[in-house]
Amino acid sequence: MIETHNLSKRFDDFLAVDTVSLHVKAGEVLALLGPNGAGKTTTIRMLTSILRPTQGWARVAGYDVVRQAAQVRAAVGVLTEQHGLYMRMPADEYLDFFGQIYGLESRIRHERIQKLLAEFSLLQDRKRRVGEYSKGMRQKLALARALLHEPLVLLLDEPTSAMDPESARLVRDAIRSLRSAERSIIICTHNLAEAEELADQIAIIRRGRIIARGSPARLKLSLLGPAEYEVRLGAALDGHSLAVPPEVTLTSHGSNWVRYRTSAPEQANPAFLRGLLNQGFPVISLQEVPRSLEQVYMQAISVQDSQGVLDAG
Numbered sequence: 001m002i003e004t005h006n007l008s009k010r011f012d013d014f015l016a017v018d019t020v021s022l023h024v025k026a027g028e029v030l031a032l033l034g035p036n037g038a039g040k041t042t043t044i045r046m047l048t049s050i051l052r053p054t055q056g057w058a059r060v061a062g063y064d065v066v067r068q069a070a071q072v073r074a075a076v077g078v079l080t081e082q083h084g085l086y087m088r089m090p091a092d093e094y095l096d097f098f099g100q101i102y103g104l105e106s107r108i109r110h111e112r113i114q115k116l117l118a119e120f121s122l123l124q125d126r127k128r129r130v131g132e133y134s135k136g137m138r139q140k141l142a143l144a145r146a147l148l149h150e151p152l153v154l155l156l157d158e159p160t161s162a163m164d165p166e167s168a169r170l171v172r173d174a175i176r177s178l179r180s181a182e183r184s185i186i187i188c189t190h191n192l193a194e195a196e197e198l199a200d201q202i203a204i205i206r207r208g209r210i211i212a213r214g215s216p217a218r219l220k221l222s223l224l225g226p227a228e229y230e231v232r233l234g235a236a237l238d239g240h241s242l243a244v245p246p247e248v249t250l251t252s253h254g255s256n257w258v259r260y261r262t263s264a265p266e267q268a269n270p271a272f273l274r275g276l277l278n279q280g281f282p283v284i285s286l287q288e289v290p291r292s293l294e295q296v297y298m299q300a301i302s303v304q305d306s307q308g309v310l311d312a313g
Contacts (some may be wrong), residue, residue: 001026001153001184002047006056007153008208009042013166016042018208019056024201025272029175029185031199033192033297039208040188041081044155047186048078061152074102077146079156083138087131091141094130095148102149109148116144119174121167135162143171147178154178163291172198196293204300212300212310220291222310223299228289231272233257234282243275259289 002024009017009182017039024030032040045051047060049069061075086094092113099109117123120140125133130141139162144152159166159175175198178185189195192257195202196216203213211221221227233256242258247268252259262268269286274284300310 001028002030002058002060002186004012004043004047004056004058004312007043007046007053007058007156008055009039009046009051010054016208017046020205020208020210021056022203022210022213024184024186026182026184027179028200029179029187029198030201030203031195032186032188032205032206033190033299034205038205040205041157042208044080044186044188046159047072047153047155048076049073074149075151076155077149077151079139079143079146079154079159081157081161083142084131085138085142088128090129091133092117094141095145098145099148104149112148112150113144115284116147120144123236124275136164136167139163140167140171143174152183156185157188158188158190159187160191168194173272192293194295196299202293202296204297206301212296214311216293217298219293219296219300219310223296223303224291226261226277227265228259228261229265229269229286230257230259230289231276232284233276234284237281240279243279245271245275248272 002022004020004022006019006021007017008015008019020039020043022030030241032043042051046053046065047058049065049072052066060072061286063071065072067073089097096109097111097115098100099113104112114123117126120143122137122140125137130138135139139160141160156175160171163171170192175185187195189197200215201213202216202219204211212223214222228251235256245268247262247264248260249262250258250260260272273283273286
């Protein structure tokens with residue numbers, strides 16, 4: 001649904017995007033992560049046919065972003081950090097105006113506007129001018145505008161920025177519900193917990209280049225190593241040596257807990273538990289130690305220069 005190859009954009013002597021290659025299947029959500037100025041917004045602008053690539057190519061919903069720009073713009077829904085909302089218009093009139101631009105019939109416009117306003121808890125405020133809305137309400141209205149024509153591709157830049165926790169949860173739930181066999185979504189966000197919750201694939205961009213990409217699970221394995229597990233015991237270790245299977249590497253321990261790594265948890269975890277029980281230790285719990293996308297991001301940044309692009313599949 002979204003495909004780029006060596007996509008690049010140069011502004012005079014500044015290379016903003018440098019040979020970016022992405023592949024987003026129908027039904028997938030890709031989170032594009034990176035610091036400010038990394039090239040995320042420039043990439044999105046090329047995918048919406050606003051900017052013309054200096055090098056490489058991109059196709060969105062099967063359309064070339066240069067040669068078929070009109071079809072690309074009709075196929076995408078865009079939420080940018082600068083909304084461009086018309087502050088003097090009531091919200092329902094604002095959406096109706098854009099529905100006319102998209103060429104939607106009057107009945108369809110009305111049905112979709114009512115549905116979207118209700119979905120984003122804006123229906124009772126539909127007659128208020130947009131300028132009277134809070135930042136979070138404006139963000140939800142901008143997202144409703146992006147969804148009005150039921151696009152095949154959604155490009156969302158900081159979709160929950162400036163929202164209170166309740167509104168942010170509502171928008172994340174809406175994005176999750178928008179997954180379908182026909183639609184693809186790219187999210188640019190600084191909220192790494194949000195990215196991990198929503199995304200099937202992660203791409204980390206820095207200084208215009210993709211430095212790591214893959215699923216969250218594969219990136220964690222590639223950058224952070226095998227998973228770490230923690231066993232909590234109902235009795236103190238008191239200096240006892242533990243029977244450790246060969247697949248297990250102990251990493252740390254306390255008075256009544258122990259942590260270890262293994263690349264074969266299916267075999268190692270049951271064997272380790274049996275050994276503890278045979279030694280008379282009452283086991284309270286065994287669980288994987290959580291590893292966040294923030295850890296992956298920081299590790300990817302630290303190894304960029306030495307390893308180049310990490311493609312975790």
